[in-house]
Amino acid sequence: MEKRAHFSGWTLPLLLILPQMAITVIFFYWPASQAIWQSFLREDAFGLSSEFVGFENYLGLFEQPEYYRAMVTTVIFSSLVAFFSMSCALLLATQADKNIRAGHAFKTLLIWPYAVAPAIAGVLWIFMFHPTLGTLARPIRAIGIDWNPMLNGTHAMILLVLSATWKHVSYNFLFFLAGLQAIPRSVIEAGAIDGAGPMRRFWTIVFPLLSPTTFFLLVVTVVYVFFETFGIIDAVTGGGPAGQTTTLVYKVYADGRLGGDLGGSAAQSVILMIIVIALTAIQFRYVERKVQY
C-alpha cells in the first residue's frame, strides 16, 4: 500500500526517523550482533582475553545434559501452560458469548490478571501454596500428600504452570471472545436449522472458524511462556529445586550471571533468537494467509 499524496524532500523524514533508528541500532542491533559474535568466542576466567573458537560453544552446549534437560523442561512447561490457558479461555469465552450483555460484564471481571506482573502472579501463588502457611497447601497436606514445591521438582512445576496459566488466561479469553463474536450468527443458525445440536455446531462450525485465532494464540502463548515467565520462575523457584524448573531462557540468565560463561550464554541466546524468529515467521505467514483484514 502506498499513499498517493505525500511530502517531498528527504532531510525532514530522516530527522523524524532518526530517534527510532538511533535507539534501535544502539540497543537492538549492536547487542544482538555482539551476542552472535560472542557466541563464537571463548573468554578466559578473568575476562581479560578471548579467542575465536568457532562453533565450540554450540557443540559444548549439546554435550551438556543440563541443556537437554532445560529443553525438555521448556517443552513440558510450554505445552502445559498453552493447553490449560487456551482450553480454559475457550471454555469461558464460549460461555460469555452466549449472552452478550453478561459477556461484557464478565469480560471486565476476567481480563484484569493481564495487568498483573508475572513475578507478582508468582508471589501470589507461592503464598497460597506455601508448604507451611499456604491456605490451599494445608488441605493438600491434610489428605496425605507431602506437598512441598521448595523440595519437590514436580510440585514446583505444578505451581509454575498454575501461576503462568492464571496470568495468561485473560489474554487468550479476550482474543477467543473477539473471535467468537466475529462469527456471523446466521452461519450458526443455519447449522441449527439443519438439525445440528450445540456440541456438533461447536466442533463442526465454530471451532474450525476459530482456527486462525487458535493458531495465533498458540504462537503468542509459547512466546509468552518462553520469555515473560522468567519473572514467575525467578520469584517462585529460582530454577530449582536442583535445576528442575530451569527453562532455556532461565538458563541463559543463570549461566551468564552465576556461571560467568559468557560464550555459552551467548550461544544459547542465539539459539533462542533462531527459535523466536522461526515462530514469528510461521505466525506471520499463517496469519497473513488466513485472516482477512
Added chain:
Amino acid sequence: MVENRPFAQFMAYLTLVIGVIVVAFPVYLAIMASTFDAATIINGNMPLIPGDQAVENYTRTLFYGGKQAREPVMGMMINSMIMAMGIALGKILISILSAYAVVYFKFPFRKTAFWIIFITLMLPVEVRIYPTYKIVADLGLLDTYVGLIMPLIASATGTLLFRQFFMTIPDELLEASKIDGAGAFRFFKDTLLPLSMTTIAALFVIQFIYGWNQYLWPLLITTKSSMQTIVIGIKKMITTTDALTEWQIAMTTAVLAMVPPVLVVIFMQRLFVKGLVETEK
C-alpha cells in the same frame, strides 16, 4: 443463541462465576494477608475475613519497608511509575514520528528503514540480555532511568500500529491540507495528531502495563536499592530465609504493585483491548 434453553444459560453463568472466583481468589487472599500481623499468617491459620492491621501494614510498607529490604515501597512505586511512563511516552513519541516519516514521505532508503525497524518485532530483550547489559554499562547508564527505559522502547510495535492507522486515513485529507498551504509540520500537528488520539491512548495503556511489569531488565541493571522497582523489590522480600519472610509486608507490597496497572486496564478497557488487538497484528 439459537435455542433458548434456561439450563444452558444457567450453566454458562455458573461456569463464568466459577471462572471469576478462581481468577480473583489469589488476589483476595493477598488483600486479606495485608490486613493481618505476621504471627497470624505464619501459623497458617489466616482467616478469610479482613483483620485489623491494614493501616499499620500499609503505612509501614509504604514509608518504612520490610526488615529485609529496608527500603520504603513508596520509593519503588515512584521508580516503577517513572519507568512505565518513560517507556509509554518515549515509545509513542519515537514511533509516531518514524511512522509519519515512513508513510507520508518519499525518501531514499525508506523501505530499508522500515525493515530495519520491523525486524526488531521478533526479538524480546530477554534473548540479547547480556550484550545489552554490557552496552548499557559501557555507556555509563547502569542505575539510571535512561538505562531502564531506552532498551525497552527499541522495538517496532508502536511504529507498526501508527503506520497501520495512518494507512486508513484518506489521501484527500493531505491533499486538502496542501491546498490550504499547510506544510509537513502543520499537517502533523493540526490534522494527524488529533485524529491519532485514540490510537495514542491505546498504545499508552499497553506500554504502561508492559513497563510497570518489567522484571529481568531492572533486575540486571539496578544495583542501588534506591533505583529498585516494586516488582523487583517484592522478590527480595520473600527470598530470604523462610522464617524471616514478613509475609504481611510482602503481600501488602503485592497489592500495591497490582493497583496501578489493574486500574489502568479496568478504566481504560476499551482502549486497552483496541491497543492489544491492533499491536499484536
